[in-house]
Amino acid sequence: MKKINIAIVGIGRIGKIHLNNMLRYFPEANVLAVADLNYPIADFKKEFPNLSFSSDPAELFANKQVDAVVICTPTSSHAAMIEMAIQSGKHLFCEKPVDLSLQRTKVLVEKAEAAGIKMMLGFNRRFDPDFLTAYKNIRSGRIGDVQVVKITSRDPGLPPLEYIKNSGGLFMDMAIHDFDMARYLMGKEVKEVYAKGLVLVDPKVKEAGDIDTALTNLLFEDGSYAVIDNSRKAVYGYDQRVEVFGSKGMIQVENNLHNRNVVFDSEGIHQSLPLDFFMDRYAASYLNEMRYFVDSLVNQAPLPVGGLDGLKATLIAVAAKKSVEEGRPVLISEIS
Amino acid sequence: MKKINIAIVGIGRIGKIHLNNMLRYFPEANVLAVADLNYPIADFKKEFPNLSFSSDPAELFANKQVDAVVICTPTSSHAAMIEMAIQSGKHLFCEKPVDLSLQRTKVLVEKAEAAGIKMMLGFNRRFDPDFLTAYKNIRSGRIGDVQVVKITSRDPGLPPLEYIKNSGGLFMDMAIHDFDMARYLMGKEVKEVYAKGLVLVDPKVKEAGDIDTALTNLLFEDGSYAVIDNSRKAVYGYDQRVEVFGSKGMIQVENNLHNRNVVFDSEGIHQSLPLDFFMDRYAASYLNEMRYFVDSLVNQAPLPVGGLDGLKATLIAVAAKKSVEEGRPVLISEIS
C-alpha cells in the first residue's frame, strides 16, 4: 500500500473530526503530526498518546516528511497557513473560506496553481450522501435540463455575537456553502446576484453589523436560476434541504431526522426533528471528503473541489453583500 | 337517458348518504320513494320536500313502478326486506351483513339467484379509491403472485354497549369488512381460519358477551395468507390500512389524514390524524359503490359484489368465532 504523510493544523472541533477519520478509516494516510497554537499539549497527549504534537504550526511545514496538510485553524489564519503550505511544497486541504478578502483568495489560488499544489476546499456538503446522490441523478439526465435550484439552509440557532462579528458576515460564513451547492448542482456559472439581507431573529445581530436572515437569487448564464433562503435560527433544528426542478422532473433532498419512529397519539402523528448539530448532520460528508482528498494524494485522482471553487463562491458572497447594500441586482462581472 | 326508479328503506345515517348521493350525482336514478318505520315524517319533509315518504316499507315493495330497493335498515330486518324485494321482483342493494344467521343468509342468496334478482352487498371499502387502486395494481401483476395480505382495521372508539350486544359480535359486525377485503385483494378463497379474540380495551365488552380486540389468520387455498388485526379503539383515529406482499413487490395503502399540513416546531414534526369518522373516511366509497349499482341497473353492467360474497365473508366470521371458542384453527369446510 502506498502511503502518504499527513499533518493537521488546528485541532478544534472540525480538526478532531478529520483527525479521527484519518486514524480510523485511512490506513494509507499516516498522520505524522498535529499542531495547534492554543490547544494544551497535555490534553492532546491524553487523547492521542501515540501522535506527535506541536504548538508551532511552522514546525509541520518545515518537516520534509510531511506530504500534505489539513488546515482547520480559524478563518483568519487560513491565508497564512496556505501560504506556508505552498512555500514548503505541500498539498493542502483547507476548511472554507480561503480568506475573507477576495483579493487574497485570488492570489493564493493562483499561487497554488502555479506551484502545482493540490488545494482542496472543505465544501463538505458536496460529499453528503444525499446531495451526492442528487448530483449524480442530475448529471445522469434523470430530470432533464435543470431550470431551478431551491436551497433551504437554516441553522438551529444564533452563534455567539462574538463569532458573528468575526465571521465575515452571513453570506461569507454561512451562505457560502449554499452558493457552492448551487454551482455544484447546476454545473454552470452564476451571472447575476440579487439578495435581501434582513434581521428577523435578533436585533443584536444588527448591532453586530450583520444580518440573520437572507434571500439570495442567483441567475445563471443560461437563464436558469437558484433561490437560497437562509436563517440563523430554525427552532426545529438544522434545516438543510435542496430541490432541483428540471424539464423532465424534480429531485427533493429531504432532511435527515434523528430517528425513524413515527408516533401516533390523540393529538396527531409525530416524527423526530432534523438532526440539529452540523457535526451529526454532516458526519458522513466529512468522512467522504477526506476519502477524496486521500485518494487524490495516493492515487492521483482528480480533486473534486479546488481553490477555484472557493474563489467563485466568494465572488457570489461579495456580490450578494453588494446587492443588499445597493438594493439592486449585481453582475458577477462587476466584482472581479 | 334510460332511467330507473329507486326506493330507499331506512333513512338513518347511511340511508341519507345514499339518498343524497342519488339526488346529487345520478340523474338516471330516480328516487321514487323513501320509507322508514321510525323516522318522523315532518322531519323528512323538511329536509326533502320533493320526495315521497312512507312509514311503511311494505308500500315501497308494493309499488310496481319501483325497479330497485336500497336497504339501509338495521341488520335485524335485512332478511325480511330482502325477502320482500325478492318476492316483489325488485333488484336490491343491501348494507352488510345479509343476516347474522349463516343459514338464512344462504337461503336468501339462493332465492335471489333463482329469481334473477340482482343483489348487491354494501362492502363499500372495495370502492374506496385507494383500495380500488391497490386491487387494480395487484390484478395487473404489478407485485407478482400475492403471498401475504395484512389488514389493520381499528375503530376510533368503542360503540355503545347496547350496540355491541346486538351487533353479532366483532367478527360479524366489524371484521367482516376486512374478511371481504382479504378475499377481494387476494382473488382466492379462504381454506382455514385461526383467530384470537381478546378484551383489552374495556372489560365491559366482556360482560356484553363480546371482544374488543382480535387477531385473525386466514389461510388461502394455495398457501398464501392474510393477517387481520382489529381493535375497537385507536386513540389516534380510524386506522384503515392494507399491505399486500407479493413475489415482485409490495403495495401499502396508507391512511387518509385530515389534511396535508406538516408542522415543525421545537418538539417535533407533526401531521394531522387519520380521518376518524367512517362517513368521512369512506365518503368516496359510498358514492362509488352506488355508481356501480346504478350502472348495473341501467346498463346491465355486472354486479361488482353480490350475495355470494356476503355469504363467504359470513362463513369466515363464523369460523373465526369458532376458532376463538375452541382454541384451534378451523376449516371453512367445517362450517357449511
Place this chain on the structure above:
Amino acid sequence: MKKINIAIVGIGRIGKIHLNNMLRYFPEANVLAVADLNYPIADFKKEFPNLSFSSDPAELFANKQVDAVVICTPTSSHAAMIEMAIQSGKHLFCEKPVDLSLQRTKVLVEKAEAAGIKMMLGFNRRFDPDFLTAYKNIRSGRIGDVQVVKITSRDPGLPPLEYIKNSGGLFMDMAIHDFDMARYLMGKEVKEVYAKGLVLVDPKVKEAGDIDTALTNLLFEDGSYAVIDNSRKAVYGYDQRVEVFGSKGMIQVENNLHNRNVVFDSEGIHQSLPLDFFMDRYAASYLNEMRYFVDSLVNQAPLPVGGLDGLKATLIAVAAKKSVEEGRPVLISEIS
C-alpha cells in the same frame, strides 16, 4: 330557510362547477337563471332541463328577482359584467382577475364599495382545506411571527399559445393566485417586488410575448418576505405547495396525490403523482368558496375576500412585470 336568488353568467368549465355545487349543496341558493353568449341552448337544456337559460347576459341583470350574480365569463368581459351588476344593484362573485387594467380594476372596486355591493373575488385557493388549515395554524400563533413564505406553483403543461396571448401574461394570469396567497398567509401588505421572468419551457412563449418561468420576491412592510416560483410546465403534474417559516416553527403544505398507494418493487418505492388538473386539485376549494359567498348573502357573514384583495394582487402583478422589464426592485408605491 331564507333563500336567495342566484344567476350565473358564463357556463364554461368553471361556471359549471359553480352551478353544480349550487344545485347539489346549497338549497338556500336558488339558481334562477343562467346566461352565456356562446353556449348552445340545446346542450344546456339537455344537461339542466329544469333551469332557465338565456343567450343574453343582460337579461339576468334586468331580472329584478335576481339577488346576486356569479360571473364566470372570459376575463375580457369581467369589467362589463361587474359594471352591470353594480348598476342593477346585484351582489356579485367574480372569477379572478377583475380586469387586466389596473385603472379599471380600481374604479370598479370603488364603485362597488360606494354602491354597497358585495363583491367577492374567486381566489379559490384560500378555501382549499389544506391552505385554510395552514392559514388557521398561522393565525393561532402556532409558528410565531411569520418570517418567510415560500410558494411553489407550477402548472402541469403549457396552455395553448392563443390562450397565452390573451391571458395578460404569466404574472396576471397565473402568479396572481400566488400573490394573493402570500398576502393571505402573511396577513400583511407587500412593499417591494423583485421578479425575474424567463422562457425555459418553450421558445414559442417568447414569440407570444410572454414568459413561462418566473421567480418573484415580495418584501413585506415589516421586513418579512415571500418567494414564489412559477413554471408553466412540471412534467410530474400540478405542483402546488406552500411553506411558511416563523419564529416558532414551520408549516409545509404538501401536494395532493392521486391516491395513497405506495408501491415497492425492485427499482424503488413509488407513489402516485400530484393531481394534475386544477378542477380536481381544487374541487373542495370551489365548493368552500361558494359556501362563504352564499353564507355572506343569506346570513350577512362578512365576505372573506373582496374587490380590494383583487386590486392588491393586481398591483403586485403589475409591479412584477415592471421589475422584469426594468431589471430592478419596484416599490408598490411606484405603481398606483
Place this chain on the structure above:
Amino acid sequence: MKKINIAIVGIGRIGKIHLNNMLRYFPEANVLAVADLNYPIADFKKEFPNLSFSSDPAELFANKQVDAVVICTPTSSHAAMIEMAIQSGKHLFCEKPVDLSLQRTKVLVEKAEAAGIKMMLGFNRRFDPDFLTAYKNIRSGRIGDVQVVKITSRDPGLPPLEYIKNSGGLFMDMAIHDFDMARYLMGKEVKEVYAKGLVLVDPKVKEAGDIDTALTNLLFEDGSYAVIDNSRKAVYGYDQRVEVFGSKGMIQVENNLHNRNVVFDSEGIHQSLPLDFFMDRYAASYLNEMRYFVDSLVNQAPLPVGGLDGLKATLIAVAAKKSVEEGRPVLISEIS
C-alpha cells in the same frame, strides 16, 4: 482509563465488524488477540499488521491476560466456545443463537450464571437506534399499555440452500431475532405460540427441509399479542419494520432507505429502496451493542441482554416449529 483485554474468535464478516469497531471506537477495549480456524494468517496480517493472530482458538482461552471473548464462529461451534470461555473464566459476547439444541442452551446459560460469567447475546437489533428509540418511547408510557406488536421481517433474498440446511430452520435462524424483539418491546413473556410455515418463494427450500415464509402469533401472559411475518425474499430489499399499538397511541418504526432523495417524474414519485444488506442496515446496532458490552466489562454496567434472553427466544422458536408440525397453538410450558 481502565482497560480490558479482549479476544475475538472467528473473523468472518461479523467478526470483522466487531474487530473494526473495537479498534476504531473503544480505546478502553484492548484487542489482545484474534483466532480463526480457517482464516489465512497471511491475509490477516496484511489487514491487521499490528494484531496477534492464531489458528487455534484454544490459545485465546488459555491466555491469562484475556478478560473477555467475542465469539463470532459458526453457530455449530458456539457451544464449544462458550464452554471454553466459562471454563477459563472469561466473560463472553456470543452471536445468536447459543445453540440449535434447547437442552444445550439451557445448560450453558445455567453454567455461565453459576460461574458468574457475563454472557451477552448478539441480539443486535435491540441496539438499532430506531428500535431503541421505540423501546424507550414504550417504556416511558408514551403509548400507554401495549396491546399489539407487529413485526415485519423479510430478507432481501434466499440464502444458499447449503446454508439453509445447516441453519436450524427459519424460526431458529431468522425469526429468532423477531421473537427477541417482541419480548423486548413488550417487556412481557410469551405464553402461547401459533405459527404457519410455508414455502412460497422457492420449492427447493422444501426439499432442503425448511420453509421460506412464516407467520407467527405470540400470545403474551396478559392477553396482549405479537404477530410476526417473515419471508426469505422481498425483492425491494431488507424489510425491517415494527409497529406497536397501545391504549394511548401507536409507534411505527420505518425502514431505513438508501438515501433521502425523492424523484418526481412523469411516471410518479420515487424513493430509494430500503438498505438491502444487514451489515449496512444494522451498522449502528453492531457498534452500539459492543458499546454496551465494553461498558459492562469496564464499568460493571448491567448486561442489556443475556443468556436467558437467548434461551427464551429459542423456546419460542421451538414452539413455533412444533405448532407448524402439529397444526395447533403450542404453550411455552409444553416445551421446557
